[in-house]
Amino acid sequence: MAAQASIAVGSQVWVEDPDEAWIDGEVLKVNGDTITVKCSNEKTVTAKASHVHAKDPEESPCGVDDMTKLAYLHEPGVLQNLKSRYDMNEIYTYTGSILIAVNPFRRLPHLYDIQMMEQYKGADFGELSPHPFAVADVAYRLMLNEGISQSILVSGxxxxxxxxxxxxxxxxxxYMGGKAASEGRTVEKQVLQSNPVLExxxxxxxxxxxxxxxxxxxxxxxxDQKGRISGAAVRTYLLERSRVCQISESERNYHCFYMICAGSPEEQEKYKLGDPSTFHYLNQSNCYKIDGLDESKEYLETRKAMDIIGISSEEQEAIFRIVAAILHLGNVEFAEGDDVDSSKPKNEKSMFHLRTAAELFMCDEKALEDSLCKRIIVTRDENIVKTLDAEAAKGSRDALAKTVYSRLFDWLVTKINNSIGQxxxxxxxxxxxxxxxxxSFKTNSFEQFCINLTNEKLQQHFNQHVFKMEQEEYTKEEIDWSYIEFVDNQDILDLIDKKPGGIIALLDEACMLPRSTHETFAQKLYQTFKNHKRFVKPKLSRSDFTICHYAGDVTYQTELFLDKNKDYVIAEHQALLGASGCSFVSGLFPLLSDDSSKSSKFSSIGSRFKQQLQSLLETLSSTEPHYIRCVKPNSLLKPAIFENQNVLQQLRCGGLWKQLG
Ligand SMILES: Nc1ncnc2c1ncn2[C@@H]1O[C@H](COP(=O)(O)OP(=O)(O)OP(=O)(O)O)[C@@H](O)[C@H]1O
Known part of the structure; x- marks a missing residue:
């Protein structure tokens, strides 16, 4: 707990600074509640006593490897400690049992080699320099010796x-749980090789x-009981689908698209590929290359990792054929058709890409065109064909690309799990x-909403864990613990995911009502939560809402909430690819039973995600948690730059402050 030293004239202190967050200096004058400080940048400032913190005059320029060893555990002290260590390439620091990792943005291979792993093996926690290996080792030993499952939560x-x-x-x-001198496709190798594939x-x-x-x-x-890896499972959450069709300035689509464009000349020819800049799904941002990344090498590595995981060469062929098909699909443009509100492929070029996409998906070309340009409306008496205008056809094309891609991703995750085995x-x-x-960005949509819900849940888990630890500590020391404050964010969680009545439930309701819009949804939120202390309707806005999260206020734009929450596959797309001549493609679109295909059965991304989170939290609750908090020292992604304000913001958002005291 931070000791508050008395501050007198001549004391070394920290005062707030608009640029550096905190700056050190010497007290010139104490006048009741105000203190005048001569700062190390030569400025003289006057601040309230409560905003001035004592600086440890004996502070080591190298910092300390555990924040709890600091004389004063306050914001400037912690920040200075991380900075001094970072300047010496000491990127890891403990805060008790929590590991803080500051991204070096440069390779530090000596930190992670086999010798290093050997050193950490069985070493007492805190005996060696802070390191992720130390956290992993503690978890491994606890599991082995106490028989308790463990979890390591990495955030940032x-x-x-x-x-x-x-x-x-x-x-x-x-390394710890692998078999000695093992060869071939061992479980641990497969576990490690799942990373490049997922990436x-x-x-x-x-x-x-x-x-x-x-x-x-x-x-x-x-x-197993001897501590050897005997199986593994990967669970993934909320893949960002929109990226498949839409990329912002300076960003790229998923790596696999560029990899396949850098495949062998035979593959290029087989898939009719070329430079990434010729594909609409890749050329919206004018960003194709990543410094230091050789796409053709990455492609081969990915194929090798797929081999190790046990993805057969036929499956690999089908996977990359689908990736190429998506690129061609994206190049199909539409023009007005012959009838009103109808559309057709724009020109010969679009026809070529449509044909190629159909060939690669192994489906009928005309059926592909129809599934993009028409809808069948089922009425009680007959099926009516409705044509789509060019804009709607484009939307249909993108929906198909996103659906196929996310099914492919899910397939990979399932395959990895089946291959490694449980x-x-x-x-x-x-x-x-x-x-x-x-x-928390300038505009925050449904994705940020789900991400921030995850963080609220994890924060609650963290709070409960810290509270429990403190209780145990105090009980051991026979101290009355009834006054330890439990920081609770249950009210925010209720606001978001309470059933019925929470924001997710109201969103689902809005998605099911035919006439809802994002505005009616927002109105409903304003009405329902007008007295909720964590919910704010921003002035001058008709459809935004603000949630006061534990890490700060975030204003969400509801425009796309309804669309993004709806989780369904267009029936025509399902029928098209379900009938593909390629069993891999048709396998991604299994026939649904009558019951679940009824349109009345609404499926919502928000609710499904909520359930996934629930199950994750249940798993985590049955384990002993360990925490690694990653910090990004600058937004330039460059080594040796430590931006105080930026880091401080992250430490505050991480909810670490409450733990620090
Ligand atoms: N310990 C490290 N040593 C060297 N470089 C690192 C280290 N940690 C991170 N980096 C660099 O920073 C980059 C970003 O790290 P990483 O991909 O792990 O971030 P992340 O927190 O997982 O981000 P995201 O949420 O966007 O996936 C890496 O690609 C690597 O270049």
């Missing part, structure tokens, strides 16, 4: 280093990260969670 904003940390943990566990299909370059995971991931590694007799597991951190 996009580009902070979650996936890299997760991979290190997995490597360490594979090829689920990662993309964004402005925040050149290799951003566009899905959440929970890897559950199962062990160990039904396993008593212990270590789960590693790599999931998007709290997000």
């Amino acid at each position: 904003e996009s580009g902070a280093g979650k996936t890299e940390s997760t991979k290190m943990i997995m490597r360490y566990l594979a 090829a299909f689920g990662n993309a370059k964004t402005v925040r990260n050149n290799n951003s995971s566009r899905f959440g991931k929970f890897v559950e590694i199962q062990f 160990d039904p007799t396993s008593k212990c597991l270590i789960g590693v969670l790599d999931i998007y951190g709290f997000e």
Whole structure:
């Protein structure tokens, strides 16, 4: 707990600074509640005493490896400590048992080699420098010795280093739990090789990260009684589908699209591919290359990883054929058709891409065109064919591309799970969670809403865990713990996911009512939550709403909430690909039983995600948690730059502050 030293003239202190967040200086004058400080940047400032913090005069320039060793555990102290360490390439620091990892944005291979793993093997926690291997080792030992399942929760904003940390943990566990001198397709190799495959299909370059995971991931590694890996399962969450058809400036589509464009000349010819800039789904952003990334090499590595996982060469062929088909599909443009409100492929070029897409999907060309340009309306008496105008046909094309891609991704995850295999007799597991951190952008849509719900849930889990630990500690020391404050965010969770009556339930309701719009949905929210202290209707807005999250206020734009929440496959698309001559493609679109295909059975992304989260939280609750908080030191993705304001914001959002005291 932070000690508050008395501040007198001549004391070394920290004061707030608009640029640096905190700056150090010496007290010149104390006048009741106000303190005048001569800062190290030569400025003199006067601040309220409560906004001035003591600085440890004996503070080591190298910092300390555990924040709890700091003389003063306050914001500036913590920030300075992380910064001093970062400047010396010490990117890891403990806060008690939590590991804080500051992204170095440069390779530090010596930190992660086999010798390093050997060193951490069995070492007491805290004995060696802070490291993800140490966290993994504690988890592994606890599992082995106490027989309790463990989880490692890796969090942080996009580009902070979650996936890299997760991979290190997995490597360490594979090292500890692998068979000696093993060869061939062992479980641990398959577990590790699932990473490049998932990354090829689920990662993309964004402005925040050149290799951003566009899905959440929970890897559950199962062990036998001797502590050897005996199975594994991957669960994924909310793949960003919109990216398949739409990319923003300086961003790219999923890596696999560029990989296939860099395939062998035979493949190029077979799939009628060419430069990425010739495809609409890739050329909207004018960004094709990633520094230091050789696409053709990545492609071969992905194929190799697929081999190890046990994806057959026929399956691999079908997978990349589908990827190529999606690219061709995206190049089909539409023009007004002969009838009113109808459409047809725009020109010969569009016909070529339509034909190629049909060939690659192994479906009928005319049927593909019809599924894009027409709808069949089923009435009690007859089926009526309704034509779509060019704009609607384009929407239908994109919907098809997104559906196929997300089915393909789900197939890969299922295949990985089936190939690696589950160990039904396993008593212990270590789960590693790599999931998007709290997000608050200029515009926030349904995705941010789901992501922030996840973070609220994880925060609650964290709060409960810390509270329990504190209780245990105090009980051990025979201290009355009734006054420890339990930070609770249940009210926010109720607002979002209570059934009935929460925002997700109201959204589902709106999606089912034929005449709802985002505006009627917003009105309903305003009405229902007008007295909720976590809900705000922003002034001057008719359809936005603000939620006061634990990490800060976020205003959501409801425009696309209804569309994005609806989870259905257009019947014509289902029929088309279900009838594909390629069993792989038709297998992605299995026939639905009569019952579930009825349009009345509404399926919602929000509700399904809520259930997935519920089940994740149940799994986590049966484990002992360990935390790694990743921090992104700058937005330039460059080494050796530590932006105080930026880091502070992340530490606050991580809810770490409450833990720090
Ligand atoms: N420990 C590390 N050593 C070297 N480079 C790292 C390390 N951690 C992260 N990086 C660099 O930062 C980049 C972003 O890291 P990573 O992909 O793990 O972020 P993330 O938090 O998973 O982001 P997202 O949520 O967007 O997927 C990596 O591609 C790598 O270049």
